[in-house]
Amino acid sequence: MELQLALDLVNISEAKEVVKEVEPFIDIVEIGTPVVINEGLRAVKEIKEAFPNLSVLADLKIMDAGGYEVLKASEAGADIITVLGVSDNSTIQGAVAEARKSNKKIMVDMINVKNMEERAKEIDGLGVDYICVHSGYDHQAAGKNSFEELMTIKRVVKQAKTAIAGGIKLDTLPEVIKAKPDLVIVGGGITSHEDKKAVASQMQKLVKQG
Numbered sequence: 001m002e003l004q005l006a007l008d009l010v011n012i013s014e015a016k017e018v019v020k021e022v023e024p025f026i027d028i029v030e031i032g033t034p035v036v037i038n039e040g041l042r043a044v045k046e047i048k049e050a051f052p053n054l055s056v057l058a059d060l061k062i063m064d065a066g067g068y069e070v071l072k073a074s075e076a077g078a079d080i081i082t083v084l085g086v087s088d089n090s091t092i093q094g095a096v097a098e099a100r101k102s103n104k105k106i107m108v109d110m111i112n113v114k115n116m117e118e119r120a121k122e123i124d125g126l127g128v129d130y131i132c133v134h135s136g137y138d139h140q141a142a143g144k145n146s147f148e149e150l151m152t153i154k155r156v157v158k159q160a161k162t163a164i165a166g167g168i169k170l171d172t173l174p175e176v177i178k179a180k181p182d183l184v185i186v187g188g189g190i191t192s193h194e195d196k197k198a199v200a201s202q203m204q205k206l207v208k209q210g
């Protein structure tokens, strides 16, 4: 099981400071959608250059033009790029085909997918690398989490790795770990703490035990 740090509410220099603090405790650093909106793919490039040993995920949440957008993120240095599960199969297939050319990975974000079991099975057949259940900020504000959806994809996904994101904190991490995802994604659960290093270290310990 691996740990991904999601950076959403920071600029590039703040992102570098946070990663410097927690680098030994994380496997993947995510350049979140708001950061890409604010700073562009330059954020991915700068973080990859500053931390070449970390895998960098570009959370583009691609909805169309899968091949082209994956190409651009790959050129910027992203190792993993996200595509939405609600997008057309042709978009996901285009993203996977482009990623294969440069040894990059595709994560499908299942945010707002209604028919989770059926869609997860279908997407698993498209050769993606990760399938991620996700309660986004707006769902979190409505008190939702993705723990049940994680159980669902764990049951039906056979090829891709499974991941979960959205509002995971130190106190809810043990429940998540019980379902044995391959990857746990945490943003505010680390970045909102004064002592990020301590929380990330405790989270890493739990994730590695799981």
Ligand SMILES: O=C([C@H](O)CO)[C@H](O)[C@H](O)COP(=O)(O)O
Binding pocket: 006, 007, 008, 030, 032, 033, 034, 059, 135, 136, 137, 165, 166, 167, 168, 185, 186, 187, 188, 189
């Ligand atoms: O993808 C995310 C969200 O849609 C904003 O872009 C977050 O990175 C993801 O939800 C993880 O962050 P936390 O919910 O703060 O753990």
